[in-house]
Amino acid sequence: MAFREYKIGCYMFGFALSFSMFVTIFLPGVDISSVSSTELALDKQLTYGHESGFAYEDPFLQGHGKPVKVVLSKDPATGASIDKTTAYVFPAGTPFPSGLTHTKILGEDVKLLSESLGKIDQASEEAGAVFLVQTNDKDVPYVENATATRGWNSDAVLKAADETIMAGAGKTMFVREGCWWCHTLLPEQTQDWQSFGRPPLLGDFNGESPTTFGSDRKAPDLLHVGARNSSKEWMTLHFFNPRLVQPHSIMPRYDYLWGEKDASGNTIDLAKWDEEYMAYTHGESIYPPEVPEYSADSEARYLIDFILNLK
Numbered sequence: 001m002a003f004r005e006y007k008i009g010c011y012m013f014g015f016a017l018s019f020s021m022f023v024t025i026f027l028p029g030v031d032i033s034s035v036s037s038t039e040l041a042l043d044k045q046l047t048y049g050h051e052s053g054f055a056y057e058d059p060f061l062q063g064h065g066k067p068v069k070v071v072l073s074k075d076p077a078t079g080a081s082i083d084k085t086t087a088y089v090f091p092a093g094t095p096f097p098s099g100l101t102h103t104k105i106l107g108e109d110v111k112l113l114s115e116s117l118g119k120i121d122q123a124s125e126e127a128g129a130v131f132l133v134q135t136n137d138k139d140v141p142y143v144e145n146a147t148a149t150r151g152w153n154s155d156a157v158l159k160a161a162d163e164t165i166m167a168g169a170g171k172t173m174f175v176r177e178g179c180w181w182c183h184t185l186l187p188e189q190t191q192d193w194q195s196f197g198r199p200p201l202l203g204d205f206n207g208e209s210p211t212t213f214g215s216d217r218k219a220p221d222l223l224h225v226g227a228r229n230s231s232k233e234w235m236t237l238h239f240f241n242p243r244l245v246q247p248h249s250i251m252p253r254y255d256y257l258w259g260e261k262d263a264s265g266n267t268i269d270l271a272k273w274d275e276e277y278m279a280y281t282h283g284e285s286i287y288p289p290e291v292p293e294y295s296a297d298s299e300a301r302y303l304i305d306f307i308l309n310l311k
């Protein structure tokens, strides 16, 4: 019987499978752990905070325990005016991102600077802290613990902020709502960049988990969506009901993220809204019903802050 050919085939198959597993599983591990965080990776880690997947601090994915990104134009400690500065506020008890708690994620040079110039080893989760992303004269990015270097504490910074961006909590909404079933956050190294912008670099993902690359693309890539559409009004209409602005969109409605009350404290009646909207789609009224303004602590606000922060 001709077992010999069968045996050779088995060896060949075994070799091909092991080699491909080696390339897929082992090599990326070596590569990724040797790459330093880029400035973008530091921004993402400090914006999103600790893991925004199924984290034990927030098992029901409500967006709890996340930092707040703020824009400042005056020094919260002295009140003096300063150049527009982005700071990342971790109120007391907010878990730090893995770049600050695991030794290898920042990369050797970034870590050295973050400790020597940035004093990150003096930051404490229990007391809360405020961070900045800086670069040295050789363009190496690092994290500055502004609580230690400038005496900025989280309450004072939140009070002094011109703008607060809840993008950390918003990323949890993005994960929970499954936006990544249709959207990618990964323009590829193909003609993709012409419509969706610059593909990411390896070091852009240090410390980010999950990356929400997306599993399949049925809709536009969103990695730089905030750079091509920064309209809060458009996002408000589109998330409430995508058909208000894109008549044939297959994107689901996210009107339930508005919660029970709108920005002025009025109860939102989704059933009544639907009725009026159906009348509009049947041509019985000329205008669609007004979309309620979302309140400052609604999930809709978190999600829209996250989307507009994707630049």
Ligand code: HEC
Pocket (backbone or CB within 6 Å): 173, 174, 177, 178, 179, 180, 181, 182, 183, 218, 219, 220, 222, 225, 229, 242, 246, 249, 250, 251, 252, 254, 303, 307
């Ligand atoms: C069933 C697939 C599907 C899901 C799920 C989905 N979308 Fe979409 N989305 C689309 C399609 C298709 C478009 C393009 C048509 C349109 O604008 O509605 C789109 C458009 C968008 C746009 C505008 C993109 C641009 O280039 O201007 C944004 C922003 C967006 N979606 C965000 C989200 C977010 C956030 C979620 C999760 C809460 C989500 N989408 C869930 C299919 C989907």
